[in-house]
Amino acid sequence: MSSRTDILANIRRSLARKPRVTSQSPADRLAALRPGVQPSRGRLPADRRLALFMAEAVRADATAEAVASFADVPGRVAAYLARHNLGAALRVAPLTRRDNIPWSKQPLLTPDFGPPRPEDSVGVGAAFAGVAETGTLVIQSGPESPTRLNVLPPTHIVVLRASAIVGTYEDVWARLRTERASKDGPTMPRTVNWITGPSRTADIEQTLLLGAHGPQRLHILIVNDLKDTVADGGFERG
Amino acid sequence: MESTARSFKENAHHALGDARLTEALARLAHGFPARRRDAAARLPEFDQLRDAARDIKDHVLDNLDVYLDRFEKQVIASGGRVHWCRDAVEARDAILKICQAADARTVTKSKSMIGEEIAINDHLEAHAIVPVETDLGEYIIQLRHEPPSHLIAPAIHLSMDQVADAFRAHHTDLDPARPLVEPRALLDEARTRLRERFLKADVGLTGANMLIAETGSIVIVTNEGNADLTCSLPRVHIALASIEKIVPTLEDAATILRVLARSATGQEISVYTTFVTGPRRADDADGPEEFHVVLLDNGRSALLGSEFHEMLRCIRCGACLNHCPVYGAVGGHAYGWVYSGPMGAVLVPGLIGLPEAQHLPNASTLCGRCESVCPMRIPLPKMLRHWRERQHATHESPAIARAALKVWSFLARHPALYRAVFGLGVSFLASLGRRKGRFRWLPFAGGWTSVRDLPAPEARSFLLQWRQRNPGTRT
Numbered sequence: 001m002s003s004r005t006d007i008l009a010n011i012r013r014s015l016a017r018k019p020r021v022t023s024q025s026p027a028d029r030l031a032a033l034r035p036g037v038q039p040s041r042g043r044l045p046a047d048r049r050l051a052l053f054m055a056e057a058v059r060a061d062a063t064a065e066a067v068a069s070f071a072d073v074p075g076r077v078a079a080y081l082a083r084h085n086l087g088a089a090l091r092v093a094p095l096t097r098r099d100n101i102p103w104s105k106q107p108l109l110t111p112d113f114g115p116p117r118p119e120d121s122v123g124v125g126a127a128f129a130g131v132a133e134t135g136t137l138v139i140q141s142g143p144e145s146p147t148r149l150n151v152l153p154p155t156h157i158v159v160l161r162a163s164a165i166v167g168t169y170e171d172v173w174a175r176l177r178t179e180r181a182s183k184d185g186p187t188m189p190r191t192v193n194w195i196t197g198p199s200r201t202a203d204i205e206q207t208l209l210l211g212a213h214g215p216q217r218l219h220i221l222i223v224n225d226l227k228d229t230v231a232d233g234g235f236e237r238g
Numbered sequence: 239m240e241s242t243a244r245s246f247k248e249n250a251h252h253a254l255g256d257a258r259l260t261e262a263l264a265r266l267a268h269g270f271p272a273r274r275r276d277a278a279a280r281l282p283e284f285d286q287l288r289d290a291a292r293d294i295k296d297h298v299l300d301n302l303d304v305y306l307d308r309f310e311k312q313v314i315a316s317g318g319r320v321h322w323c324r325d326a327v328e329a330r331d332a333i334l335k336i337c338q339a340a341d342a343r344t345v346t347k348s349k350s351m352i353g354e355e356i357a358i359n360d361h362l363e364a365h366a367i368v369p370v371e372t373d374l375g376e377y378i379i380q381l382r383h384e385p386p387s388h389l390i391a392p393a394i395h396l397s398m399d400q401v402a403d404a405f406r407a408h409h410t411d412l413d414p415a416r417p418l419v420e421p422r423a424l425l426d427e428a429r430t431r432l433r434e435r436f437l438k439a440d441v442g443l444t445g446a447n448m449l450i451a452e453t454g455s456i457v458i459v460t461n462e463g464n465a466d467l468t469c470s471l472p473r474v475h476i477a478l479a480s481i482e483k484i485v486p487t488l489e490d491a492a493t494i495l496r497v498l499a500r501s502a503t504g505q506e507i508s509v510y511t512t513f514v515t516g517p518r519r520a521d522d523a524d525g526p527e528e529f530h531v532v533l534l535d536n537g538r539s540a541l542l543g544s545e546f547h548e549m550l551r552c553i554r555c556g557a558c559l560n561h562c563p564v565y566g567a568v569g570g571h572a573y574g575w576v577y578s579g580p581m582g583a584v585l586v587p588g589l590i591g592l593p594e595a596q597h598l599p600n601a602s603t604l605c606g607r608c609e610s611v612c613p614m615r616i617p618l619p620k621m622l623r624h625w626r627e628r629q630h631a632t633h634e635s636p637a638i639a640r641a642a643l644k645v646w647s648f649l650a651r652h653p654a655l656y657r658a659v660f661g662l663g664v665s666f667l668a669s670l671g672r673r674k675g676r677f678r679w680l681p682f683a684g685g686w687t688s689v690r691d692l693p694a695p696e697a698r699s700f701l702l703q704w705r706q707r708n709p710g711t712r713t
Contacts, residue, residue: 004322007481010539011303024297026304029486030452036290036493039283056506094523115524118437134506146523151466151510169492186316188453188515190525191470196507199463203375203391204421205398206265212374213429213436214463214510 033177035170042133042167046226049132053165056135057220060197061210064135064220066162070099073159073221074106080219081109081122086155091120094144096159099126099223115146116153123153123215129172130165130222134196137220138172141191150193156215158195162224169194239357239385241590243574246597253568258397263566266394270560273504274611284500291497292615294490295551298482299542305451305484306533312454316516318529326356329534333358333443333476336530337367340474342440348458348465349373349392350445351554352478352534354385354576355589358443369443370435372464374428381408387570387578389556390502395569398424432464442468442526446479447553448494449531452487455515456531459498459508466512475526477514480534482550488513494553497613502555537589545624549584551614558608558618564601573598580608580618587625596634599625661699668697 001009024032044052054064067076081088090111092103103111116123125145129138137158141147150156166172180187199214210216242249253259278284298305310320321336323329329352337345345362347353347369359369359380371380375393379386381404386392393401402418405427418424444465446456456477458465469475485491491513499505518525541550559565559579570578575586575595583598599622608618629635630643649656671677671694679687686692696703705711 002322003324003328006324007322007533007535007539008303008306010535011306011481011542014539014542014544015300015302016543026301026308026451026486029297030308033452033487033489035489036294037283037286039281039496041281060506060509118433136507136511141522141525142519143521143523147466147470148524151463151470169495170489173488173492186312186453186515188316188455188513190515190518190522192455192513192515193466194507194511194513195509196505196511197509199509200461201374201425202461202503203373203378203393204401204424205262205396206269206391206394207421209421209425211429212425212462212464213372213432213467 033173038168038170039133042131042171044132044167046163046165049165049167050162050222050224050226052132053130053135054220054222056132057137057197058135060135061200062135062197062218062220064222066222066224068224070101070159070223071105073099073101073223074103074109076221077124077157078106078109080157084155084217087121089121091116091123091149091153093123093125093146093149095126095142096124097144099159101159116149118152120153122155122157123149124157124159125149127158127160127164129175130160130220131167131169131172131194132165133168136169136194136196139193139195140176140189141193142189147191147193150195151199151214154211154215155217155219156198157219157221159221159223162222162226165222239354239576241575241594243586243590243595243598246572246574246601249572249574250568250601253572258400259395259569262395262397263569266388266391266560267566270502270504270556271611274501274557274560275504277500277504277506280506281496281500284497287493287496288613288615291494291553291613292551294485294493295482295614298484298486299547299550302481302484302542305486306481308451309449309454309484312451313516313529313531314454316454316529318454318516318531321530321532323532323534323536325536326534329356329478329532329536330358330361332532333478334361334365334367336474336476336528337362337441338365340440340528342367342474344368344370344435344439345441345443346370346372346436346439346468346472347376348442348444348460348468349376350443350478351386351389351576352445352480353443355536356478356534358478370432370439372432372436372468373460373462374425374464377428377432378404381405385571385576388559389554389577389579389581391556395571436467436471439468439472441474441476442470442472443476443478444469446477446483446531447498448491449479449484450486450488450491450513451484453515455488455513457491457495458512458514459495459510461503461505461509463510466510469512469514470525473526474528474530475514475517476530476532478532478534480536480538482538498553498555501557501611501613541588546584546588546621548616549581549588549621551616552581552585553614554581555613557611557613561607561611563603563605563607568601573601580622581616584618584621584625592625592628592632592634596629599629657699657701661702664695664699665697668695670694
């Protein structure tokens with residue numbers, strides 16, 4: 001008997017001893033995709049979601065600033081790098097090209113598009129969403145979004161649209177399913193990264209240190225596009 | 239992993255005399271419980287979420303075969319493979335075969351308790367493949383050839399000096415006189431060393447905090463980001479998980495994630511929560527070419543439906559360890575196998591057998607703190623009692639304890655005799671201890687009096703005093 005058959009047979013034999021109390025069949029549950037208990041703190045209008053997202057991200061030791069438009073991003077990135085004495089070489093996710101960030105406005109910056117190399121010191125990525133309840137960034141892997149960019153360079157800068165900030169984790173899944181439903185293939189990309197603050201460890205005498213294996217710094221630039229968003233809370237459901 | 243659970247008593251005795259361990263455990267006791275309390279207080283829905291999380295896993299366990307089947311289908315549909323393994327031997331072989339097929343020389347690993355359960359590192363080493371632990375705590379204990387002593391803080395038992403000694407002993411290419419007196423210096427050294435390893439590894443081996451049936455995804459939670467480097471840099475990614483890690487949907491995963499980090503470290507959520515589905519897609523910028531899930535049973539299917547069924551809800555947050563007075567006194571190594579604390583005392587006898595783990599269900603005062611903080615509301619004290627009952631029924635408990643229980647139960651069923659015998663004993667002890675009010679030594683009570691005094695009883699029993707104060711009431 002194969003191990004698979006054997007394990008499943010054991011499970012069925014063991015469960016037979018106990019009456020099933022299930023009120024819902026697995027098929028129904030998988031079809032319903034029912035959201036569970038969602039913290040009320042995330043149920044906010046868009047502008048207050050932005051404020052909560054920033055407060056929670058900072059609580060998790062990230063830094064965050066809101067900018068008026070994508071045109072402001074290069075200037076803010078340059079200022080951030082200068083504040084932290086970091087070099088001007090950037091490894092940028094090609095995905096950010098959709099935002100038409102005018103890097104040439106900061107001639108000192110040298111953005112390089114593509115997957116990161118080990119020696120890269122600053123990565124710039126684009127978030128799929130932000131989750132207000134915990135200040136969590138959601139980043140999808142894809143042809144233009146290398147997942148290594150999130151963890152390889154010691155400084156991680158992420159550009160997030162304010163309109164992509166949702167209240168709760170469940171809102172992320174709803175939006176992901178809607179956006180990917182049109183495409184063939186699986187619901188999920190190879191990798192969905194939820195990132196809340198910079199990398200850390202407390203493995204030596206419970207001392208909290210940032211920058212364990214992933215980035216020591218996480219900076220979030222939130223482009224405030226809310227005025228342009230027609231349907232507020234478009235990513236939220238029921 | 240080889241068990242030393244049989245010598246729990248000696249292990250515990252040794253641990254109690256270890257001053258550095260006591261200091262480390264005191265740090266633990268001050269940190270985690272307070273942070274958990276604060277995180278719970280910050281979220282009004284916390285207890286509601288615990289109920290919801292419990293219900294999700296109850297539903298999954300009642301339909302485990304269906305969900306495992308669905309999970310496998312989805313992994314295959316997204317281009318991955320599932321390897322079903324009945325026991326440690328099968329899981330070790332499955333992993334070795336994948337590594338050999340990939341011509342692997344080094345394997346980076348992110349923390350996996352299942353990896354400890356099947357002792358995968360020894361197996362890979364025996365076949366000339368170098369496993370490299372990448373979680374900082376795991377890396378430290380790998381250098382020291384030790385097992386983890388805590389679910390989420392594997393090197394919690396060590397002081398900074400001990401870590402520095404391990405680094406000096408193994409990083410011999412560096413200046414032996416370098417100062418390693420700051421945690422930051424130790425971290426930087428490990429980070430540099432491990433960065434080279436990450437970049438050169440042929441296979442990445444991770445655990446999985448959850449498996450999602452809906453999508454065939456695995457969920458990996460870390461604070462360091464080591465799992466993300468482990469599963470995105472090498473050509474092959476293997477995820478090692480036990481069968482009870484299944485949840486139905488992405489929404490269900492979200493519910494459980496809300497209680498996991500809050501219960502573990504008191505964080506709102508861990509830094510990195512990563513959902514991995516299959517290998518890299520044809521046009522992806524990066525990611526591994528192969529994705530394997532090694533699914534391990536190792537005795538769990540037999541626990542289903544038993545009085546230990548609910549133990550399979552456990553999400554390995556470590557809250558029960560952090561709040562346990564016994565764990566807090568002796569640490570994780572004393573328990574002698576992979577899992578320690580209250581969850582270990584319940585799970586280990588189920589996985590390696592009650593005779594081997596006979597002391598663990600007794601290493602508890604049944605104070606109930608573990609159950610009160612468990613995010614999955616697992617009735618740990620009840621299950622510890624189940625093991626004790628089994629020991630009694632199968633005559634595995636000490637003969638003297640069984641004999642004493644027999645005498646006591648006879649007396650308890652004969653109240654007059656009970657009062658006479660205990661009344662006599664109580665007044666005898668009271669007269670002996672009248673002068674000091676306590677005993678420093680007493681025959682047959684050495685286990686108690688060797689570490690503390692025994693208070694002398696009142697001269698008359700409670701019942702006798704009650705009757706004198708409340709004449710006429712029935713007792």
